[in-house]
């Protein structure tokens with residue numbers, strides 16, 4: 001199934017699954033993680049917590065501020081998003 005999402009023109013290209021997350025934003029633009037679904041009661045992206053960080057030139061999650069939330073969304077681990085970019 002094809003899905004079209006809009007991302008910042010400076011967003012990094014999505015890495016391969018298992019490589020370090022680079023904040024490309026694709027996963028959260030398409031669908032929400034369990035934390036986002038619980039917070040916003042929606043499953044389809046883009047997630048309202050997805051924000052562009054111009055200084056870092058990457059997307060960040062505005063909900064992932066504490067250790068607990070960062071662990072829940074597996075922040076800092078490898079990319080687990082299997083979507084293909086055309």
Ligand code: SF4
Nearest residue numbers: 021022024025027079
């Ligand atoms: S986990 Fe999401 S934001 Fe991170 S690299 Fe993968 S698709 Fe991009």
Ligand code: SF4
Nearest residue numbers: 028033036047050061
């Ligand atoms: S809560 Fe954060 S990690 Fe989860 S979908 Fe939204 S932006 Fe992405």
